[in-house]
Amino acid sequence: MKEKINAALIYKKNYNFFDKNHFDQTTIDFFMKALKRNTRLQISYFPCENEFDVKKLEGKYDVLLLVNNRFDATPEILRGIRNSTIPVIVKTGDPHYAKKYNQIELHEKFKIDAYWSLQPKEYFYKYYPKKFKYKEILWGLEPSKYQNLKLFNNRIKNKILNSGNVGRDALKSKIAHSFSKDINSAWYFYKLRTICNKLSYVDYAGMKNNTYINQDYAEYLSKYCAAVATGTFYPVIKFFEIPAAGCLTFMEITEKNHAQYLGFKNNENCIFINEKNYQNKFEEYLNDTDNKKWEEIAKAGRDYVLNEVNNDKAVESLIELIEEFIK
Numbered sequence: 001m002k003e004k005i006n007a008a009l010i011y012k013k014n015y016n017f018f019d020k021n022h023f024d025q026t027t028i029d030f031f032m033k034a035l036k037r038n039t040r041l042q043i044s045y046f047p048c049e050n051e052f053d054v055k056k057l058e059g060k061y062d063v064l065l066l067v068n069n070r071f072d073a074t075p076e077i078l079r080g081i082r083n084s085t086i087p088v089i090v091k092t093g094d095p096h097y098a099k100k101y102n103q104i105e106l107h108e109k110f111k112i113d114a115y116w117s118l119q120p121k122e123y124f125y126k127y128y129p130k131k132f133k134y135k136e137i138l139w140g141l142e143p144s145k146y147q148n149l150k151l152f153n154n155r156i157k158n159k160i161l162n163s164g165n166v167g168r169d170a171l172k173s174k175i176a177h178s179f180s181k182d183i184n185s186a187w188y189f190y191k192l193r194t195i196c197n198k199l200s201y202v203d204y205a206g207m208k209n210n211t212y213i214n215q216d217y218a219e220y221l222s223k224y225c226a227a228v229a230t231g232t233f234y235p236v237i238k239f240f241e242i243p244a245a246g247c248l249t250f251m252e253i254t255e256k257n258h259a260q261y262l263g264f265k266n267n268e269n270c271i272f273i274n275e276k277n278y279q280n281k282f283e284e285y286l287n288d289t290d291n292k293k294w295e296e297i298a299k300a301g302r303d304y305v306l307n308e309v310n311n312d313k314a315v316e317s318l319i320e321l322i323e324e325f326i327k
Helices: 026-037 103-109 121-127 171-179 185-189 191-196 217-221 238-244 278-286 292-308 311-323
Strands: 005-012 041-048 051-053 063-066 077-079 088-091 114-117 134-136 156-163 202-205 224-229 248-252 271-273
Touching (some): 026 041, 114 311, 191 224, 224 238, 224 292, 248 278, 248 292, 271 278
Parallel strands (some): 005 041, 063 088, 088 114, 156 202, 224 248, 248 271
16 A cells, blocks of 8 residues: 555636636635545646646556536546556446446546545446446545534524525426436436425525525525425435535435435434335424424434535545555
């Protein structure tokens, strides 16, 4: 095991998720902050246009890291990559886009050794060949953003917060979606989140012009005692962000979204919900909001994510993956 791993991160200068003004800061938090904090990792950054010469890194770095396997973040031309002896490890985006963005072809073109991300392995291998190396890494949570928030007893308790994109519930939209999942993807990928909005006691705030209405997401979450975290086919970073803010988290955990691997425990650090029981679970809480057990569950959820699924833990998990490919 090497004491210090020299890693090179190659990315496009104009990658929008590395923009400090972008509404979603999770990617920049991980790659530009968390990677630097680890004492075993010596990270060097190589911003570029649409082309990069990998040959100049040969013999100097142990691993090449790519932000994703799409050309929004990765240059289309990596000169010398085919003859390079440096392992290539990539964070993949949504696996269901593998065909749309020719990501299977990029595997050979960039000689990729391994992939990693938050999505469960079952969902990754639904779209990628089984021979590809993939590791589940629970990344995206920066604990420093979830400090000094409003106390549980001082929050809104007679409403449940629902946040993020939802599908349009109009009949016309549903019919169109039945022919093309791209027309209304939020209905397809966040069905439970969408139908929760029909309930009068659910507060919803989404996005406007690609920006969250409430810029400080952690502060916004902490206005409520309870909030919803859902994902029809796989869990998303909200599964960590919501409990981190100290909310009693109603979390979609099903066989379909394979979210059991996240490590949450029903009625201990969150409340498991699905499309059949969500309303009963909500009303159990709303009919007894002063019960101390809700605060205890919320606190246990907060402790779990801040201590066990934070970005620093994720970097350690990434290093374990890297070590499988370096001497």
